[in-house]
Amino acid sequence: MQRYSLFSLARNAVSYHERWQRAWRSPDPKPAYDAIIVGGGGHGLATAYYLAKEHGITNVAVLEKGWIGGGNTGRNTTIVRSNYLWDESAHLYEKSLQLWEGLSQDLNYNVMFSQRGVMNLGHSLQDMRDIVRRSSANRLNGIDSEVLTPEQIKELVPIIDISSQARYPILGASFQRRGGVARHDAVAWGFARGADARGVDIIQNCEVTGIQRENGVVTGVETSRGIIKAPKIGVVAAGHSSVIADMAGIRMPIESHPLQALVSEPLKPVLHTVVMSNGVHGYVSQSDKGELVVGAGIDSYIGYGQRGSLSVIEGNVAAIIELFPIFSRVRMLRQWGGIVDVCPDACPIIGKMPLGGLYFNCGWGTGGFKATPGSGWVFAHTIAQDRPHALNEAFSLERFTSGALIDEHGAAGVAH
């Protein structure tokens, strides 16, 4: 792998930037691998990267039906935080946040992780009670969190309306300073480059159409590019998890919904942190290009169409304008939808399946981007060792039978 540095930049400038290596190869699939990852989004590529880096398993293929990072990895609002309520999820997301903090150096790829802080607003007495509770729970778990007064919010975000005349007045907020945003495409590309350099085959335009099994164990997958054998198959298919599970005869507690987001025309810097509100439902940050990145809620109906209804956007934009009256004349440039795999308890499923050699990492719902490195890290451990890591043990499919659900609807941040 060609290392990126100031010197490599200078050297390539001399040759008019025509001699940069491709960041990853585009190999044909081999007939067999030690492990197959289904899904070439951030989580799948991170899994392959950590399988190679942490566990020495390099004979791995990542199968992607479209192009890498073309699904939810490129369709989210890039927010990274770890302020979850329960111990299980707090530890998992905090592991991920710690990996984010060293990710650009680890991958030798600038993922533009910017710890500009994430603010969750409260609009009612109950909101504030929940915020204080969650903030305290975070601190007990060693996760940074502060509770802000409206005046402190105004100091950090001067354009916000904290007046008592607002329809839903702002009473306070929780604030995680280590939270922030990252460049989503760079995350997929960085993990792809790192995995490829360690020998992982990234195979795009290769759709899985069936899962082969014998005597209760998986033996390989049928794809649009032929049959590929492997004793271990890790599925990281986000919105299409139920479709793949159905091929293996497994029922999932997942429903796939459209989740929309939109960006505005570029503005001068006005918003230096990430502001989220569960109460009026909206979240917004400003990208380095100056665009406002606005996230909406999910559409109530099941949808695989990567688009949602305008009514959701209308409600979302109304909330944003209520919080930031200055944005009322901002023009929106584009809008899109992703397919999110929502679990009943708003927590992921990461673990072994009833079929031997089959592993699923899914159910991240509306908040998977922040977990990308941590999710790949624990899933690689699960596949390599054939047992979950302590961090993802609680996130088994079995919890829906045992009843040990982890209710994170409050911290999930997106209205379901």
Place this chain on the structure above:
Amino acid sequence: MLIIECPWCGPRDQTEFSYGGEAHIVRPLQPDTLTDAEWADYLFMRSNTKGRYREQWCHAHGCRRWFNAERDTVTYRIDSVYKVGETPPEPKQ
């Protein structure tokens, strides 16, 4: 944006309706004899089909009655609506 045809009120805007998820999930008749796995299947497991899907809708801001619809979850096109208790119409080709 969907236009949904309520079997009682006719075609109305999607914003008048609330969604009720997968249709034809039968409540267990003898809940005390169910195993944990059967409970999990009834409470949490869903078909989540990509393609033609039978689902429940409620005309929440209209007649407030529940009904079923058969909709394609990729194109979002609604093929038919039918009342609760009715047999779903044969799929149109």
